[in-house]
Amino acid sequence: MIIKEASLIPFSLKLNSTFKNSKSNFSNRNGLILKLVDESGNSAYGECSPLEGFSKESLQDAEKELHDFCKDVINKSNENFFNLSYSTSVNFCIEQAFHSLLLQHNFELKSYYQQSKKIKVNAVIGLTNIEEAINLISQKINLGYDTIKLKVGRENPYDDFLLIEKVREIFGNEIKIRLDANQKWNCDEAIEYLLNLEQFNIEYIEEPSSSFCSNLKTADSTNIQVALDESLTDFQTAQEFITDSSINFFVLKPMMFGFEKTLKLIELTESINKFVIISSSFESAIGKSGLVFLAAQTKHNYAHGLDTSEYFVNDNCEDFYKPNNSFINFDINKYPPKFIL
Template sequence: MKGSAQDHRDGLIVEIIDRNGLTGLGDAAPFPGLHKESLQDIIDEFKNIYPIFSELDSQSGSDIWQILNSLPECSPSLRFALDWAFVELKSAKTKLSPVTILGSDNISEVFINGLLTGSPAEIVESAKKLFSKNYQSIKVKVATHAIEEEINLIKELNELFGGKISLRLDANQSWKFDEAVKFGKAVKSTNIEYLEEPCSNPELFENFYRETKIPYAFDESLLQNTVNQMKNFDGLKTLILKPAVLGYLSKTRDWVNWAANQNKGIVFSSTFESGVGLRAICNLAAAYGTNGLAHGLDTFNWLKEDITIPAFSAINNSIDLSNQSFQLKRNKLKKIHEHAF
């Protein structure tokens, strides 16, 4: 991710327990190269802000947004964990699902896209396996091989599946504008849903769309914009929301509302969190994701082991939210701080 290869993930699990023994869990796992804060940063930060929690009103009668707005400011990855822990605690207190707590209909199934990397040959073989599991969307990282190779790859994938799988491509702003246009013009007749961050200069994304007619998606570019600054670009089709990067759930909700008003799609995506974080993002996708769109939550397939029992998983291309009970593998965790209010 963002040019950073990792062979393991570390993170901080925040557990809030009320006087009745009800709990809420959150996952703070900064990703090197994506988050500015480190794991040690958020551990130190948490130790500094925890006394404020004793002043919070998290009773069942309080509005969840009132509770979240009263939390102290902190770095994005930690804030995501804290916000979600309080959503879970609210859910436990009220016996309502997190999706209902967030103010949405109680959806119990979330579809996911497959994430493919590697050589073109490896991507083709992986795509065939996903197709056999009824995946309807696959995401392919581009701008990692020669352009001609990737043009041939996209054409081959399109021919293999006959338009039955939508292709989500992600260039991570790695191409120059001319390179992006060359690629786009060569593959514009294929079943591309959108191209994330097509070139290195976001100001040229609209020019890319005009040249190629391929819609694009914002991911990293969202961090350089606010809801109040954002324009309704013609070529912009979808916002890719990473809650662990946005941090505040209120920011996530603001982007969801903006997208709804501008008729843009919302796709949620993970940053290789544990099952705790993935369940949180899955609930957000159920609450706020655009109906019918698959979400970028298959990163669990890249983890050798989860810290939850059962491990976060999908059945073919969907995740069942009807039963969200799980336990932590506490033997895999190290307690670093505890405070009673």
């Protein structure tokens, strides 16, 4: 397979409203789409959209790397498309596009992956007031969702408590509640708050504390499962935490690791009976399609964080993986989708 064309398409997507968590606010997503065309005329796409406040590289840095790649790759074969040394969002972009080309060339390769899966997704409720949060949860439940992730870490922790109490009071134990504190609390605060929340049957809480050691101590001090997200700063660190810690849930934003290394981390967790949750960092429909592929490779039935379609005023192309009744249907024979930009 020889690459004959490589080009970049910038995009800027506006969110319907500003999304708030305990660390940052953002109202739009900017990024780049890489388009590769091989000698047979097959087209494939990858997305690069580093998330400010999380990714180490800026979009400007990533754009320079991708421009260099586009110049270097023309008329090259596929030997060096994996194990790349670019920044992680660029690696994800190139690997997603190249992987999509490979699947179009080598139909036998598809048999290596999960053929089909109904991927369960959770709804996400940002740091809003109790009345609005309850209204949003009710809408999601009416659409078939039974796993709700609540952003917590309000200035007054009692407001978090009141919201969770109200959710259980209104919706009962039929729904699963996840929490995400985005490292808002120190260790002592996290333990104190979570001991008060144990009564509400929380599935897990993401990153309650400000360091890995604090999160580990928190996990050992409460009956609520702790999940890691921001603590997973690079591939090697993630490997070590998965292998050596008592943590069971690992929330991966593939844009932070690259496409291939996310696959490797999924394989590692599966081998030791732990769980990767694939989480969107508000990618466009193109980046999201890669996340759906990755989520389909997990063997568990926990919900993934892929319910982002409705957040955008307009996407850059058709979203082939919108949830239906809280599930995304994945079929390897329909991957990659036929995007039109």
